[in-house]
Amino acid sequence: MASSDLERGKEKAGRTNGDYRVDTSDNEWTSWLIPSFVVANVIVFIVVMYVNDCPKNNLGFEGGCVAKALGRFSFEPLRENPLFGPSSSALKKLGALDWDKIVHQHQGWRLVSCIWLHAGVIHLIVNMLSLVFIGIRLEQQFGFARVGILYLLSGFGGSILSSLFIQNNISVGASGALFGLLGAMLSELITNWTIYSNKAAALFTLTVIIVINLAVGILPYVDNFAHIGGFLTGLLLGFVLLLRPQFGWVESQYLPAGASVHSKYKVYQYVMWVVSLVLLIVG
Template identity: 75%
Template sequence: MGALDWNKIVHQNQGWRLISCIWLHAGLIHLVVNMLSLLFIGIRLEQQFGFVRIGAIYLLSGFGGSVLSALFLRNSYISVGASGALFGLLGSMLSELLMNWTIYSNKAAAIITLLFIIALNLAIGILPHVDNFAHIGGFATGFLLGFVLLARPQFSWMESHELPHTNQPPKYKAYQYILWVVALVLLLVGFVISLVMLFKGKNGNDGCHWCHYLNCVPTSKWKCNT
């Protein structure tokens, strides 16, 4: 029905599952939790940056999460859910804060709070039957997209922009341009390499023998399907 299924993506050319799985959920509770999370995270971002940019981050982060999940989990799971896209929004919140660092007050409190929320949710992902690779892939994609799409003009430029016949300072700081270029390059290279590896049937675990612990850590209480 459109779930993330490595075998069908790679061997039956159903790449559309990398996107369609975002809209499916494993029951009502899963759907409600994700939609409440979307409201909590997404409303502020959409109000500040508009639905086009935030929608793009949401979709591309979900796609990035699906790619990483398929690359590492392969036949271990059939995955559904928007968690990767939601983690992408969290990642974009973090990069937006860093990208626009000079215009914020109470920066330390904001970044500590955000990092705590991100770390807590990623830690929950090491429980069994949770697709933490989708979370990690979505977060990484959203983090890079935040640098690309969520830069804010400097206050000095906005103030001078309202006044005619004034020498306008640069719209963006030099570090913002640097972060924009670096993030865009990393994003494009990451997508290209990951997609090539995926559709060639490569196993991400072959080059990272400990990475499966990012998805599930076995304990005396549960086992992991690795």
């Protein structure tokens, strides 16, 4: 893999000083789960717009429907939803995070369903572009199982924190799950620090994406509590799920019997793994 790759720089071959394996191009998985998540989110948004049916259900108090040529898929008036999307009632009907319904009507399923809903086209595009940019690389490096667990549990963690602090408004979006992937990227960068040839570029990329998504958090139906909850969940999960073995340990598999064998992981990796697992369980 080229050294300009922000995620995984390829350094000099034949390093045997006990550091991590740096060339993982031969072990990449084919990414299919993240594209499937993108398709699923788009389909759900289309269904929401179909159910919303602005021409039929909007009474015109906030103005007329936007893009009326789309028929029942037209958007709510911009005064109600500036993101070019459905009404809050449609989002609530189809599973938006609503504290009152979760607590008093025992609709805990909303902690998961809200992850697949988006407030509008702008919200959807920003999240899906970020998901493709981040998620495909992670899935190629670590496989669909670990990335799927990261995505779903981070989204759930974001919903939990959001439901604790947002009690008067609804919340939707995959941002919690997306921030979980960002958190996992950060923890993976920390725990596997020596395999990165361009650490500054990796940190800069993470920072830009985080800032963009936090900015989106000030828009209607999107909240930064879900972002923070998802990020913290993903950060801890990254220390647990995204460990890489030392280069020396990988090389030892090809050495003759009796040769000295390096430990698979370094001490600090084990420490982070244990601490993060405990925090996840307690949290």
